[in-house]
Amino acid sequence: MLFDKNIFSMIILYRPITIIKEENEISVKPNSREAILKTAAQLFFTQGYHATGLNQIIQDSKCPKGSLYYYFPSGKEELALECINSIKKIVLDKWKEHFGYKQNAADAIQSFIEALADDAVRSDFEGFMPFNFWMAAETSPISDKLRKTCQTVFAEWQSIIADHLVLGGIxxxxxxxxxxxxxxLLEGALILTLTNKDKETLLTVSSxxxxIVNN
Amino acid sequence: MLFDKNIFSMIILYRPITIIKEENEISVKPNSREAILKTAAQLFFTQGYHATGLNQIIQDSKCPKGSLYYYFPSGKEELALECINSIKKIVLDKWKEHFGYKQNAADAIQSFIEALADDAVRSDFEGFMPFNFWMAAETSPISDKLRKTCQTVFAEWQSIIADHLVLGGIxxxxxxxxxxxxxxLLEGALILTLTNKDKETLLTVSSxxxxIVNN
Structure with a gap:
């Protein structure tokens, strides 16, 4: 599976903490940070930033409320920034993987897209797909910090592709x-794929x- | 201007109504339907479906609450469906316009994209751009009715392009x-354009x- 959900938990650094119990009953569980980030990323990248409330993150991650405010004192935006940076790394690693086992850059890009298509089918066209990054357009008008972070994500994804095209003589x-x-092309194709609930768009753009590479 | 906001009001059928004043003070103003749809479309297509509440639509459209429930008794989803269908038509008309004044299909598509780029600049990369249709990905997992309507939008946009490519001998x-x-390509390029606040991505894909057309 291209974007195994477990990969996500692997790349988030585990920060051991002591359990805090204060007057106001704020409790923080170890591993909470990881669980919160994993849940938040899945929610942000499937239903969007606006649709995702802190209460849903707390509920779905099964973490105490105190953990969320302990690790992310600035709230939702801070949490989203961290999720975006994690997603950037997951996808970069996937690009590296495909460029690693295909000699030719065009072949590697096609293999990346085909894996995306399989992933979309596997998630029943509704699940967590880190490369599906329309959240950038959703958040750009409301937060310049989120916008700039998303801009860096696209720039780094483009950069790894460009570097491999250069290696191929372009x-x-x-x-x-x-x-x-x-x-x-891939960002747009993912929107159409999820809307049509059909991997055909991704396979067409792959072809x-x-x-695009050779002309 | 490619997508003049006034165009929107032109395509929504004006339905004259009588002013209703009931016991519970529900008031309905003539022209309210048009104003509600125009406001809702602008909000849905800039900040997204989830981020847009009925209260904001009422407030921004300066229409009484009663008008919204009178014209759209089923609420937000019904309103979104109507907005999506209106947007589909606006964009189809724009495609027709560009295919109308360029002989060659590739030239027409490039002229459509260049107009989109100018529009993005004019709206300061935050305004209402009907072709910017990431709302499809946002709403697909939550409403099959919205998803299917968005699917039709993409299919009709593709269809007009394909028809003109066939006319060109493809x-x-x-x-x-x-x-x-x-x-x-265009849907994805718009996401990057809004994130980067720079029309360069649209101009690059246009080139x-x-x-794509000739190979």
Whole structure:
């Protein structure tokens, strides 16, 4: 499975803490930080930032309220920033994996997209798909901090693609352009895939990757 | 201006009504329906479905609460369905406009994208852009009715592009594929454009249209 949910828990650093019990009954469980981040990322990236309330995160993560405010004292935006950075890394690692086992950059990009398509089917077109990053458009107008963090995510995804296109002999300026086209294509294709509940769009755009890379 | 806000009011059918004043002080103003739809569409398509509450629509449209429940008795979902259908038509008309004044399909698609880019700049990358349709991904998991309506929107946009590619001599099956790629590309490029607050992504993807159309 391309984006196994367990991968997420692996990349979040476990920060051991002591259990705190204060007058006002704030309790913090060890492992809470990890559980909160995992739950929050899944909610933000499936139903969106606005639709996700702190109460739902607390409820779904089965963590005490105190943990959320202990680890993320600034609340939802801080939590979202951390989730976005984690997602960025998960997807970068996936790109590295595909570029690692395919010699040719176009082949690697196609294999990445096909794995995305399988993932979409497996999640019944509703589950957690880190590369599905429309949250960037949702949050951009309301928080410049979130917008800039999402901007970095797209830039780093483009950068790893461009670097591998350059390794394949494409001039740097063209490689940069093609990476922009490829990330745009995949983000849009994911919107259509989830709307149609059908992996066909992803497979169709995948078949156009050689054309984009080689022309 | 590609998507002038006034265009929206032009396409919504004006339904004249009598002013109703009931015991419970529900008041309905003429033109309310139009104002509610215009406001709702702008809110849904900039901040998203979840972020938009009925109270904000009432407040921003300056219409009495009674009007909203009079015209849209089933509430937010019904209102969103009507907005989505209106947006579909606005964008279809824009496609027709560009295909109308350019002989070559690739030229028409590029001119559509360049107009989108100008629109994004004019709206300071935050305003109402009907083609920016990530709301489809946001609403798909929560309402099958909304999902199916969004699916029709994408299908009709693809269909007009494919028809014009066929007119340009491209076989129907290939034209259909290319239309899927083009709509995906534009939807994704809009997400990146709004996140980067820079029209460069749209201009870059525009320069790849001839490659996608002709290969």
């Amino acid at each position: 001039p740097a300026d063209k490689a940069k352009e093609k990476a922009v086209v490829i990330v745009s 156009y990757i050689p054309c | 076989p129907a099956d290939k034209a259909k594929e290319k239309a899927v790629v083009i709509v995906s 790849y249209i001839p490659c």
